[in-house]
Amino acid sequence: MDMLMFELDKNAKEPLYEQLYEAIKRGIIDGSIPVEKKLPSKRKLADFLMLSQTTIELAYGQLLAEGYIVSKPRIGFFVEDIASLPYIDKPVLVPETKPTAPRYDIDFSPGRIDTASFPFSTWRRYAKDAIDEQQQSLLLAGSAQGEYALREEIASYLYQSRGVHCRPEQIVIGSGTEQLIPMILQILGDYNVYALENPGYQMTHHIIEQYGQRSLPIRIDADGLDVSELEMSDANIVYVTPSHQFPTGAILSAPRRAQLLQWASHQGNRYIIEDDYDSEFRYIGKPIPSLQSMDHQQKVIYLSTFSKSLMPSLRIAYFVLPEKLMPRYHALFTYYTCTVPRFEQHILMQFMRDGHFSKHLNRMRKIYRKKLEKLTAVITNYEAVNISGEQAGMHIALTVTHPQNAQQLSKQAKDAHIRISPLSQYLLKDDARYAQHLLLGFGGIDEEKISQAITTLFELWQLKKGANT
Template sequence: MDMLMFQLQRTDSTPLYKQLYSEIKHAIISGKISVGAKLPSKRKLAEFLDISQTTVELSYSQLVAEGFIESRARKGFYALPVEELAYLDVQQDEPQAAAAPVEYTFDFNPAKIDTQSFPFSTWRKIAKEVLDEMNHGLLLSGHPQGDESLRREISRYLFASRGVLCDTDQIIIGSGTEQLMPLLIRLLDKQVLFGFENPGYALTHSIFDHYDRKAVPVTVEEDGISVAELEALNVDIAYVTPSHQFPTGAVLSATKRAQLLNWAAAAPQRFIIEDDYDSEFRYTSRPIPALQSMDRSGRVIYLSTFSKSLMPSLRIAYMVLPKSLLRAYQQTFLHYSSSVPRIDQQLVAEFMEHGHFSRHLNRMRKLYKKKLEHLTAALQEFAPAVKISGEQAGMHIVLTVQTPLTETELVELAKRSKIRVFGLSSYDVRATTAVPPQIVLGFGGLSETEITEGIAKLMECWKIA
């Protein structure tokens, strides 16, 4: 792409890298930088704007972290579609470049976690042990699929908590689902048709398109993805979140679990990608076993992450490949190195091995259950105008609101009151707006007091008594 003249104010108190980051972000949102456009190299942009390469590098790093651009090895930086940002609050009818960022008083973002209850002292102690001068090996590249110690702990944990049966060599460690999914897509035949849940996780939808793979939306019903629609559309690979569907909160019924596994076993090219993103947090009964634990045909590819159970910034996810795909993976990605730093891998492995992870999950499960109880109690006051669904698990619920207002109007009214909520249709590729409107509320990042006050304020701005 040609150089863009970004307006950087050297006398401004805002650091130059933040100004550059903001200018590029708004250029992508407004379409001045088109999807797929290659950005100037750090050196060229630094020379053109007469700034340091470090300034450009900091800006690019932040844009990569937020998903506005991606770094392609030995090729450079490229602009991503805005819809790849799973939680970006973009109103289509407003001029984005001119919009000032909103400082939310109450942020019901479903991606947020509780940051106040993390066991920092334990983590610090383990970090000191890992960062010992005798651990010279950690300075070298490890196993391309991830350190065996971490894969071993993940295997044990998955068997105990999710019923997942796997050997350590079936596990691939990666820096997030968005890094593992492209590897998986490249492993499968280019001609296969992917089917993804609709509404569903926006980032995943865009990955298929970004890597030029054929993909179609498949309707999510009250008890999960429509297996009949998978059949009718001739889908080969189904991407599902069966334990707690995002964003509807639906749990795949026992009947549909059997139907889905039978569907996959009926043709040799069929597979199920099971994204078990927040299965640790279930509140109404025992955890539902993973689909992979029921699979007798080797058709389920299991994905999960530590983003909800530990922290999003850790950037560690993992994939369990069926043995039928393992050899092809190892041959295809023979020369790849693990994208997760070995020190981080060792930290998590030690944290799990000594029981800290299980204890942390137990504490957080109780904490999130109390937050959910506060949320449902606060909303109960406004029944039947407000109906709750998807509360069996996870860290978000869905509200169905009996109101003459539209979903867009509800989201905008909340925004004006500095409350961040999300319309269910924002996760729907068909942009279907439900009547009555439905709103997604995350509660993980708010305190119990903030939840109670936030709901009262939200109902007030919606004029629901």
């Protein structure tokens, strides 16, 4: 048989033959050394484990005396069937069960993108150029804030597309918002009270709790965050998604934006964390300017990601710090290493520098707009469904008039292998207004399959079409 692999400690107080005896015995009891298998000869096992044959002989002798193995003259030692031995307490082997992910034939998850439209050939070319002997420097550790050349491209893009005023020195790159938010929390310090949109990102709430900070839910309405409720709270930091609120899709109105910036300016320890996660995709009217572009008091920390605009697996996000917070950042994170590999940063930098990122966004904006138009055209045929949040992004909110609530409808869809989430799962505090609301993402569904996907879902719920359809 194959040699027996055991970890023996030559410095332990227990003799080596006892360690070997215990190891072989455990293997026989748990079945990893099967019944009737021949053990290696004393000489071969001694050579393999670099032990004396006396050590092997003592271990085998003890196993033989206790009935774990049997000796067959001139043949060797074999594992005995120990099932009949009354003093053997064999472990009960529980079959390993691996959790299986649910199978979805139709997936309305808001996190999905149109993967078929990704510019693979262009990205492949830049990846090939990066993996080259001329790029040997990329093998070394880079800046803690991320590649300077990439930060230059991001700063230029943000100014042109979102009106964000910043220098590359204010940008910090990291592997996803869940890695960057803890950094922001540390920069802002302890004993803060965070106001969070309700409903909103559950991940942000969990991270704040993990860091021992207080958080308060603030209601959302058609104009976005209710700043009046924020003003009545004792929160000094607010986390908002003003350009396309997640998950309702509401857009923070101009008066609310001014009110929010005014709130932040009243106290020195007040800040706004602006998460601009999918601002690239707006379909109605002109792009909404970022809060950071309206901020003259250095109160806004701008946060965004390439997950929606390029791909979730790229794991590149970034934040822009106000100048006055940069000393605090350097004091805390001078010795940190950027969590995004330099090769990926270099590829993205070249992709942006040569104009491919802007071209890709323009193309995807048209693709998602067509999907949204087809989606709304089908949904408006049904009398019991209303749409909101369709001005931007890659998801909409549905309000369904139905005997069942949104959670029950979601469960019914899941049983039919259709994925759609109730908005209530994003609530930090119960709010009856969302009992019939569901979140429907359309980014990852093929345009030609949208009509059938919606029809299948609504027929499952037994929704009726209107009289004019």
